[in-house]
Amino acid sequence: MQRPAPLALLFDVFGTVVDWRSGIATEVAKAFEANGVGADSTAFADAWRAQYQPAMQRIRSGSRGYVPLDLLHRENLDIVLDEFGLSDRFDAAQREALNHAWEKLPPWPDAVAGLAALRRNLIVATCSNGSIALMARLAKFAGLSWDAILGAEIANDYKPSPRVYLRSCEALGVPPRQVMMVAAHNDDLRAARECGLMTAFVRRPLERGAGQTVDLEPTSNWDIVADDFLELSEHERFSATAS
Amino acid sequence: MQRPAPLALLFDVFGTVVDWRSGIATEVAKAFEANGVGADSTAFADAWRAQYQPAMQRIRSGSRGYVPLDLLHRENLDIVLDEFGLSDRFDAAQREALNHAWEKLPPWPDAVAGLAALRRNLIVATCSNGSIALMARLAKFAGLSWDAILGAEIANDYKPSPRVYLRSCEALGVPPRQVMMVAAHNDDLRAARECGLMTAFVRRPLERGAGQTVDLEPTSNWDIVADDFLELSEHERFSATAS
Structure with a gap:
């Protein structure tokens, strides 16, 4: 039985939204x-x-x-x-x-447009280990807009500690089962799933350069797997929210 | 001697950005x-x-x-x-x-355009007593965009307690003397000034309806006094930041 469409999306940022290495x-x-x-x-x-x-x-x-x-x-x-x-x-x-x-990290080419599309119908927030100050300045540099900056600083802890995911859901006033974590890292999604969140894996095969060996593919049956944020934004799972 | 241009603006929201009463x-x-x-x-x-x-x-x-x-x-x-x-x-x-x-509170007519203009060169965040969930949903409803949602929830206290202003500045990584509080309420500005912030008073003479008797005018020498956010965004104080 498919779970309901999410009301909110939480995004990992370093590697998932922006290309920290370059x-x-x-x-x-x-x-x-x-x-x-x-x-x-x-x-x-x-x-x-x-x-x-x-x-x-x-x-x-x-x-x-x-x-x-x-x-x-x-x-x-x-x-x-x-x-x-x-x-x-x-x-x-x-x-x-x-x-x-x-x-001062560049967004992946699909990130700005993909997030904007998702934000039209969903609450879209960061759940990064970056501080509020860092996330706010990075968003300005990269041209990103968030509904809220959540994650480590409001939890006083770092992912993958459960508290970071749970506190972020609480701050949105949405139960974890109606929130989806989006990340290019299997470990991040595993920790989010253990907290009851839905999960979306987005492939970022160049995060660690041409020789990347980890996180090239999903290692579990995450709720969604996508090649970029535009594909994610067009997923049928989100059309229920829009209608 | 004039103080330096602010690096960040903190906004009161209820009454200052949105018309809660209507x-x-x-x-x-x-x-x-x-x-x-x-x-x-x-x-x-x-x-x-x-x-x-x-x-x-x-x-x-x-x-x-x-x-x-x-x-x-x-x-x-x-x-x-x-x-x-x-x-x-x-x-x-x-x-x-x-x-x-x-x-579901409507923004004052100048709020969306004024905040967008200010956001081009400055970090612009909320410093409201509203929760993160409330501020995020209200922003979506009203078509507002913030660089961060700060204020009561990250401080675990309510304005005008000093901790709310100081914690908000700390979260931005900007010293209070380089942050400006914007509000339609003299009490809010007084508390912010006591914490070392700069202050801007924006007149909202209809916040409490046609018979409003309080906060019609500034009651102190706030750094800026403006009739709306567009006038605020065009203030010479901010041109230094832009150049």
Whole structure:
């Protein structure tokens, strides 16, 4: 028996809505050029992102209180500059400026139009690990519009902790069973499903570049699988809401 | 010495952005007609709103924990139906449906265009006592777009408690001195100024109908005074940000 059409959609953002890898590599390349550094900016982007899960894990496990992702990115930047032997090439102000790279990520080509189409009939909000400040600035940069910015900061925790999904549904005043999580990552959807949400997997096979090996395909029977947000917006599951 | 141009604007919503009195009266009139009730729907709207401050005061004072405004509105509806001798005319489902009237308030005529103009160069967010769910649905109904929904729910408190303004600035990652509060209510601006925010007073002389006696004029030297959001958006104070 098919479940009812969702009343609200929650979106993962990094990788699902925006291309963080290209965006970070572009900003890093600019900073490298300005400082006369010859290192590989894409490798640097990957290394910066590699620090993402361990940093959040300390908060999810309770060994550190909640701090916004902007601060974790800033701390991780120090680690990665050190890894690349570039610690003496960037002062505090330059590091702070480079940290804003996370607010300047390009949307995937279908994202702006797809989200706009979905927003006509549904509540469409972020459920990202990014802070409110980061999500608001990123949306402005990428030309995205959200009905609300939810996720980590209103839950004081990080995905995939159940609290982040549940608090986001609560903030919308919609029961989890009438909310659909949209992500390009199977782990994110698995955690959302365990909280009772519906799930939509959107393929982003270039998130990690041409050699991507993970999340190329759905690993479970998610409610919807789509190649992009336009295909998602045209899914029959949403026509019930519109009529 | 003039202060720098703001980086972000926080908006009061009920009365400043939307015309709650006409909106509630319209929805109440529909409910009265459906139930064959002949009472004055505008008087009912005023009576419903009159319960607003006392209900929040119990939370501001700490005698009750934070609950979202939707619940306060629902409880206040019971009180007002009783005042009007209508307790036996509305069952629980009808009361719940009528409570959604607060999500169906018309914007003032200049609000949509004025906010869109301001959003081009500034972060523009709500700082309302309404919940995230209420603000998101109201924005959809009224055709408004916000960069973020802040205010009471992220602070677990109600304006004019300082925490609501300060938490909203913190969520944007902008110091209070670079944020401007926009409201049609002098009390709201006074509280925001005490938290270090800049202030803009927008006249809404019809918020309480033709006989309005309060908040017709600014009662202090607010940084900006404007007749509507279009005048606000064209203020020289914002041209510095744009250039």
